[in-house]
Amino acid sequence: MEVLDWSILIGTLAFIVGYGVWKTKGSKNVNEYVLGGNEANWTTVGLSVMATQASAITFLSTPGQAFHDGMGFVQFYFGLPIAMVIICIVFIPIYYKLKVYTAYEFLENRFDVKTRTLAAILFLIQRGLAAGITIYAPSIILSAVLGWDLFTLNIIIGTIVTIYTVSGGTKAVNVTQKQQMFIIMLGMFVAFFFILGYLPSDITFSKALKIAGASGKLDILDFSFDTSTRYTFWSGITGGLFLFLAYFGTDQSQVQRYLSGKSVRESQLGLIFNGIFKIPMQFFILLVGVLVFVFYQYNPSPLNFNPAATSAVLESSYADDYKLLQQEHEELAMEKKMAQDKFSAALDIKEYDATVDAKQNIIAINAKDKRNREAAKTLISKADNETETNDKDYVFIHFILNYLPKGLIGLLLAVILSAAMSSTASELNALGTITSLDIFKRHTDKNSEKSQEYYVSVAKWFTLAWGIVAIGIACVTNLFDNLIQLVNIIGSIFYGNVLGIFLLAFFVKFVKGNAVFIAAIVTQLLIFLIYYSFIYVFEDGEEKISYLLLNLIGCVLVMAIAVFFQLFDNMLNKPLNNSEVD
Structure with a gap:
């Protein structure tokens, strides 16, 4: 910042x-x-x-x-x-x-x-x-x-x-x-x-x-x-x-x-x-x-978007296992970008079979990516069961x-x-x-005669x-x-x-x-x-x-x-x- x-x-x-x-100071009654x-x-x-x-x-x-x-x-x-x-x-x-x-x-x-x-x-x-x-x-x-x-x-x-x-x-x-x-x-x-x-x-x-x-x-x-x-x-x-x-x-x-x-x-x-x-x-x-x-798909992303979760696992005895997952994640990121480039090229030439093959490749890589992220969450939980593993709320930030x-x-x-x-x-x-x-x-206070200012x-x-x-x-x-x-x-x-x-x-x-x-x-x-x-x-x-x-x-x-x-x-x-x- x-x-x-x-x-x-x-x-x-x-x-x-x-x-x-400034706009609303001085309400004198309940209706206001x-x-x-x-x-x-x-x-x-x-x-x-x-x-x-x-x-x-x-x-x-x-x-x-x-x-x-x-x-x-x-x-x-x-x-x-x-x-x-x-x-x-x-x-x-x-x-x-x-x-x-x-x-x-x-x-x-x-x-x-x-x-x-x-x-x-x-x-x-x-x-x-x-x-x-x-x-x-x-x-x-x-x-x-x-x-x-x-x-x-x-x-x-x-x-x-x-x-x-x-x-x-x-x-x-x-x-x-x-x-x-x-x-x-x-x-x-x-x-x-x-x-x-x-x-x-x-x-x-x-x-x-x-x-x-x-x-x-x-x-x-x-x-x-x-x-x-x-x-x-x-x-x-x-x-x-x-x-x-x-x-x-x-x-x-x-x-x-x-x-x-x-x-x-x-x-x-x-x-x-x-x-x-x-x-x-x-x-x-x-x-x-x-x-x-x-x-x-074209830029590197963290294995887990929650920085506190990443810090917790890297400071634990599971750090080496998590680093291996990070390495696999980085390799998948490169595969992902290459797969997207092939898909984009297939779309440009309007080749149906090539488009379908590229799409299937993307689906398979994303499935691996999902399994990797789930494995990372498991390690984070083992490292510190009080750290939140879910990272959906950290993606946009x-x-x-x-x-x-x-x-x-x-x-x-x-x-x-x-x-x-x-x-x-x-x-x-x-x-x-x-x-x-x-x-x-x-x-x-239902029967009292209290003023509007009181309420x-x-x-x-x-x-x-x-x-x-x-x-x-x-x-x-x-x-x-x-x-x-x-x-x-x-x-x-x-x-x-x-x-x-x-x-x-x-x-x-x-x-x-x-x-x-x-x-x-x-x-x-x-x-x-x-x-x-x-x-x-x-x-x-x-x-x-x-x-x-x-x-x-x-x-x-x-x-x-x-x-x-x-x-x-x-x-x-x-x-x-x-x-x-x-």
Whole structure:
């Protein structure tokens, strides 16, 4: 990192924090602090919704996901446009009609206070965990850049984002996210064009795609019905649909974004904007990862992209074995480049047999490369079982730090940190709101005549508290399989249950609060059991069912169990008619 990089990075982050504090200081009532005074137009709503979902994990993990596994991850988002339409038609009009501050207020109106409280607690658990992970993600980056320990970086990053979130509430989140999205997309486009520029002169964009396709990186659609495959067309439009319905329809970090809109129409247009542009955005970010893969077909890459893992094994008794693997890896890199040159030449002369032979050679070399990398992970685990062997989240940052010119490194780091700040701010904002309104005010202060300023102060204190909790969670997080998958897995464990509660509230009018409350508790326990039995115990995508299906399973379970309990209760309490008395 040069002085120019530091100047761009620090200047960008200082501007975002300073602008957020300056534009939003002095919220005097709950509406201003929680809903931003309902001043947001549809573009602000749409960008805020998009920025909330697009955390640092998106720009850190997604390119690495594409590097290793290809474009298939985009299928995860196929259910999103459908979810946006449903939320615009069903959820938004009801929330506005009831003039709620939180999604869970509606549940008390429809069921009872204990159902509202349970749903709020489930949200606090899963979103609190996610907030910690979104702080942890950029800490990994700066740890690799600066050599600082993760604990220190988690505290610094968490403190920065907590400052303006506590200060300005929802409006601070909204106004800063527009700037953050601009910086994010600018940085990704710059990276895209620089990668293309770094490819050999005879490798056009079209040929780069063919090279990626030869290695299976452009296999976008999978129509198989194999439930053990994480990402298929069907899991995307079923499990993905239910995940996005729950996330955008019931997760306060998103609900709070569009409830800040000027009107129902502005909020609906904001969500439709997100539904239209989200899939192309994710497709583009995955494509950047695929181009990074193509780049490393012609340039040397580390055996493991995690520098801490490499250092750990080279300082252990397994160093000699690892160096042998590194030597084989370097030889494979030369073979890989030669194979790609042959494939490129075959494409130029349009010789079918030569193209097929070259493609088969590439597939065989990549298979060897994969086995080599797996063997390296095994050695790393033996050397230090506490060191993370998974390196997907380090792929893109390795390219940024080693190949981008001065200034652009600072810009790309600003991109990832901006994304972290935008997403974490939304989460902390929502966590503080739910704790202050759905828990504190509802259960300890519901009959008091406290002033608006008092509840704004309470919300700020709870937001600060959740900032501290998130920092603590970040300090004990590890990479798991892949950060972006970890966040989605956590959400999938809880979202289906909460979505089912809301669907019962909307559409199944005869079900009452007691049945829903019992069903929600039973369902959550069953989802934990399913997760630990069929997903958690398996690794590398070999689980028995895709984690996305937990959203569908949880939703169906809570609705079915609630209906059963209500019918059973109705049968037990059914009054006797005259014929029965006779």
